[in-house]
Amino acid sequence: xxxxxxxxxxxxxxxxxxxxxxxxxxxxxxxxxxxxxxxxxxxxxxxxxxxxxxxxxxxxxxxxxxxxxxxxxxxxxxxxxxxxxxxxxxxxxxxxxxxxxxxxxxx
Amino acid sequence: xxxxxxxxxxxxxxxxxxxxxxxxxxxxxxxxxxxxxxxxxxxxxxxxxxxxxxxxxxxxxxxxxxxxxxxxxxxxxxxxxxxxxxxxxxxxxxxxxxxxxxxxxxxxxxxxxxxxxx
Numbered sequence: 001x002x003x004x005x006x007x008x009x010x011x012x013x014x015x016x017x018x019x020x021x022x023x024x025x026x027x028x029x030x031x032x033x034x035x036x037x038x039x040x041x042x043x044x045x046x047x048x049x050x051x052x053x054x055x056x057x058x059x060x061x062x063x064x065x066x067x068x069x070x071x072x073x074x075x076x077x078x079x080x081x082x083x084x085x086x087x088x089x090x091x092x093x094x095x096x097x098x099x100x101x102x103x104x105x106x107x
Numbered sequence: 108x109x110x111x112x113x114x115x116x117x118x119x120x121x122x123x124x125x126x127x128x129x130x131x132x133x134x135x136x137x138x139x140x141x142x143x144x145x146x147x148x149x150x151x152x153x154x155x156x157x158x159x160x161x162x163x164x165x166x167x168x169x170x171x172x173x174x175x176x177x178x179x180x181x182x183x184x185x186x187x188x189x190x191x192x193x194x195x196x197x198x199x200x201x202x203x204x205x206x207x208x209x210x211x212x213x214x215x216x217x218x219x220x221x222x223x224x225x
Contacts, residue, residue, distance in 0.1 A: 001169070034211035036152075043202055043215035044144075044152065050209055087152050091210035094166040096142070096154040 002026050002090055006099035012107040019075040021102045023088035028068045032092035035064055035073045038101075039084045047086075048073065078104070109133040109214045111203050116219030123193050123223070129186040129203030129216055137161070137181035140206040143188050145199035146218075153199075156188065157206070171197075193223045 003026040013019050023033065031051035036044040046055045048064035051071055061076040075082055083106055088099040115127040129141070143156040156177040157166045165177055176189040186203050200220050204212035 032210060036212075038152075043217055044204075044212075045215075046207075046211055046213045049207060049211035049213075055213065089152075089154070089211070094157065095168060096157065096210070098144075098152040098154060101151040 001095045002029060002093045002097055004088055004090055004097050004099040006086075006088055006102050008102060009100065010103045010105060012105050013078050014107045015078055015080060017078045017107075019078050019082075019104060021073045021086055021088075021104075023066075023071045023073070023099050025069045025071075025090055025092075029090045029092035031067045032090055033064075033066070033071050034089045034091065035062075036087045036089065037082075037084045038087065044087065075104075109205070111205065111214055111216035113201060113203055113216040113219035116201065116221045118222045118224065119193055120225050121194060121223055125190045125193065125221060127188040127190065127201055127203075127219055127221070129188075131184045131186065131205075134205070134214075136184040140164075140210075141179065141186045142204045142206055142212055143177060143186075144202045144204055144212070144215075145197075146202070147196070147199040150199075158186070190221065193221075195223050197221060198223045 005024045033051045035048040038044040052064045063074050085101045085103045110132045112130045155168045158177045174192045178187045200218040202218045203216045205214040207213045
């Protein structure tokens, strides 16, 4: 199975900060990667698909990049609504594994 | 409006069974592949199963293979997950999610909690 490793596990940041989360795959997944945001008690929400395509309705301060085995999610200017946990997921393989998550906390 | 509503969760003893349902509305269900994803309390997301739009393609995570069965009824706009031989580690919120053309999950239900305990 393809393993997905996110870093950091927890990130402390302030409103207005630029935030970057990294996701590494154990083997090449081309650009078959999605990013999700999850808030406590809520279902995950799709932010980015195909590594860099912004899902409809998602603010443009979110962006994704990368291919192969290394990917990043960037939040250009962190807003109060962005404090949440973020997950990457690969769908190159039929076993569609998630990263362990990155919690973005208020500094 | 796209909606996915899970049901069927509850408390079950180890070794027991449950059948989860996911009722879809607001889109042409028969045209979409679907996933089940679970989340143990305080833990991350775990993909567990996928079914193609006409049930011709089905995949499972190793953690549930041989115990869980995914199915769908396109006439009823419904997705199912049969959970057998349940273990304490199966305790989780179970989400159904719609798969996009490329495989990401763009709409999720609110989840249904399965608790496996004696």
